[in-house]
Amino acid sequence: MDSHVVAMVxxxxxxxxxxxxxxxxxxxxxxxxxxINPAAEGQEILGENVFASLEQLPCKVDLVDIFRxxxxxxxxxxxxxxxxxxxxWMQLTVxxxxxxxxxxxxxxxxxxxxxxxxxxARLNGEIGxxxxxxxxxxxxxxxxxx
Amino acid sequence: MSNDGLYGxxxxxxxxxxxxxxxxxxxSTPIYQTTSYVFDDTDAAASLFNxxxxxxxxxxxxxxxxxxxxxxxxxxxxxxGAIATSSGHAAQxxxxxxxxxxxxxxxxxxxxxxxxxxxxxxxxxxxxxxxxMVDTEDLAKVRAAxxxxxxxxxxxxxxxxxxxxxxDIETLAGLAHDAGVPLIVDNTMASPAxxxxxxxxxxIVIHSTTKFISGHGNAMGGMIVDSGKFNWAQNEKFPSLTxxxxxYHGLVFFETFGxxxxxxxxxAVGLRDLGPAMAPMNAFLAITGAETLPLRMQRHCENAExxxxxxxxxxxxAWVSYAGxxxxxxxxxxxxxxxxxAGSVFTFGVKGGYEAGMKLxxxxxxxxxxxxxxxxxxxxxxxxSTTHRQLTAEQAEAAGAGADVIRVSIGxxxxxxxxxxxxxxxxxx
Numbered sequence: 001m002d003s004h005v006v007a008m009v010x011x012x013x014x015x016x017x018x019x020x021x022x023x024x025x026x027x028x029x030x031x032x033x034x035x036i037n038p039a040a041e042g043q044e045i046l047g048e049n050v051f052a053s054l055e056q057l058p059c060k061v062d063l064v065d066i067f068r069x070x071x072x073x074x075x076x077x078x079x080x081x082x083x084x085x086x087x088x089w090m091q092l093t094v095x096x097x098x099x100x101x102x103x104x105x106x107x108x109x110x111x112x113x114x115x116x117x118x119x120x121a122r123l124n125g126e127i128g129x130x131x132x133x134x135x136x137x138x139x140x141x142x143x144x145x146x
Numbered sequence: 147m148s149n150d151g152l153y154g155x156x157x158x159x160x161x162x163x164x165x166x167x168x169x170x171x172x173x174s175t176p177i178y179q180t181t182s183y184v185f186d187d188t189d190a191a192a193s194l195f196n197x198x199x200x201x202x203x204x205x206x207x208x209x210x211x212x213x214x215x216x217x218x219x220x221x222x223x224x225x226x227g228a229i230a231t232s233s234g235h236a237a238q239x240x241x242x243x244x245x246x247x248x249x250x251x252x253x254x255x256x257x258x259x260x261x262x263x264x265x266x267x268x269x270x271x272x273x274x275x276x277x278x279m280v281d282t283e284d285l286a287k288v289r290a291a292x293x294x295x296x297x298x299x300x301x302x303x304x305x306x307x308x309x310x311x312x313x314d315i316e317t318l319a320g321l322a323h324d325a326g327v328p329l330i331v332d333n334t335m336a337s338p339a340x341x342x343x344x345x346x347x348x349x350i351v352i353h354s355t356t357k358f359i360s361g362h363g364n365a366m367g368g369m370i371v372d373s374g375k376f377n378w379a380q381n382e383k384f385p386s387l388t389x390x391x392x393x394y395h396g397l398v399f400f401e402t403f404g405x406x407x408x409x410x411x412x413x414a415v416g417l418r419d420l421g422p423a424m425a426p427m428n429a430f431l432a433i434t435g436a437e438t439l440p441l442r443m444q445r446h447c448e449n450a451e452x453x454x455x456x457x458x459x460x461x462x463x464a465w466v467s468y469a470g471x472x473x474x475x476x477x478x479x480x481x482x483x484x485x486x487x488a489g490s491v492f493t494f495g496v497k498g499g500y501e502a503g504m505k506l507x508x509x510x511x512x513x514x515x516x517x518x519x520x521x522x523x524x525x526x527x528x529x530x531s532t533t534h535r536q537l538t539a540e541q542a543e544a545a546g547a548g549a550d551v552i553r554v555s556i557g558x559x560x561x562x563x564x565x566x567x568x569x570x571x572x573x574x575x
């Protein structure tokens with residue numbers, strides 16, 4: 001993962017929503033996560049100000065993580081292209097092939113129907129807890145994750 | 147890096163899930179003989195209990211040794227994730243627990259391991275689960291049974307124990323999906339070395355790892371493997387995965403974990419509340435066994451073919467039900483689903499029925515008279531008086547366990563020694 005600043009569209013201030021604990025997890029792994037949610041504009045989530053849209057962000061963004069439904073992911077992807085994000089990530093069960101094609105044409109990387117928290121854990125060996133097939137084959141000792 | 151697609155089955159059997167131990171560098175998987183795991187602080191503990199981060203809490207929910215076996219079997223089956231249980235029976239119960247509510251039903255093949263028939267038709271009644279047993283070769287009957295509004299799954303064995311019946315997995319998967327329910331395949335007898343049900347559309351695979359995966363008759367265990375491909379939200383049938391779970395503050399498993407929903411639910415709710423966790427020592431033995439699964443299955447099948455051919459030409463044998471024999475009804479399905487092999491467990495009929503069968507079993511000196519399969523040792527059994535004893539005569543007949551039936555599980559000994567043992571045992575009949 002070479003994305004250090006993540007804009008999370010659909011971030012919820014509610015502690016038991018998936019977006020909240022994905023944000024918390026990514027923060028713990030050293031990512032800066034900027035929450036986007038028009039309904040919560042001006043509030044704070046996990047110490048970060050909430051913005052109404054991607055266009056309002058004050059800094060450059062590497063990855064746009066979309067916690068919205070597949071249809072809504074279309075215009076959000078277009079905004080991500082507009083603000084020169086490097087990648088678009090649609091969460092589990094979110095998939096918009098047309099939007100993905102537009103983003104890839106504009107040079108962005110696209111991931112759909114996946115969760116960055118699960119993928120991060122899968123690749124650094126944290127996820128064994130839940131019996132996940134990580135797909136990792138290696139004879140090298142891994143670093144112990146903190 | 148995610149790279150298992152690059153590797154062959156034999157490599158996965160040895161390496162999947164078991165990178166060197168991060169703490170010590172130990173190359174063989176350590177046995178984490180511990181019940182519990184310290185928390186870094188109270189916030190980390192709370193996050194763990196809420197399923198908001200990853201880590202070990204308590205070995206009923208997960209254990210690092212057990213997790214290696216889970217990943218190993220998931221990789222061998224080509225699945226997304228897996229849940230280890232204390233036995234194959236526990237795996238069946240836990241898989242159905244996720245899918246079923248009281249008052250629900252499921253459809254199962256009437257040609258199943260006798261222990262499964264008893265569990266499904268008698269014990270599960272106590273949970274309010276109804277099992278409709280049908281002949282899965284009668285597709286109209288399967289379709290009609292799946293049509294029941296309470297139906298939540300279709301269950302069969304890839305290679306049935308002990309009758310040598312092979313299920314037409316691809317066809318059954320199509321019927322199950324038309325009805326909006328998953329196809330569950332018990333792949334114990336074939337093992338992933340011979341059959342990978344997900345490649346033919348199955349959604350969930352069940353194993354008794356006690357059998358070929360462990361392979362040495364020394365460790366009980368079960369496994370549920372999820373393909374990750376079934377869309378649990380396509381209808382209202384699976385509230386455990388698609389409705390808020392009160393015990394986890396309204397978390398919705400399918401929304402939160404997507405194609406891992408069944409795998410995570412199986413640990414976080416199934417193992418948590420039903421409790422049939424696999425012991426780390428048993429996981430270690432199964433991991434070690436799995437490393438040689440492809441080699442062992444090859445020899446198991448070679449020896450079984452030799453014995454089946456010997457029996458077929460024996461004057462005291464009435465019939466042999468082994469799909470590996472030319473002309474067997476299931477031979478074409480063996481070609482399609484089991485790489486042309488038929489495993490090493492099969493049945494034959496002794497002339498002289500019940501009495502002759504008992505005499506043969508008791509006269510064996512090398513074959514062990516016991517109720518297990520998939521051991522390095524060759525095993526022999528009279529199902530009608532043992533494993534299938536709880537069944538009605540009709541059920542036993544349907545399951546291929548009538549009065550004259552002998553079941554063998556052919557081991558890895560020298561084939562000529564096995565033939566010689568049977569030869570001397572037949573003299574007692």
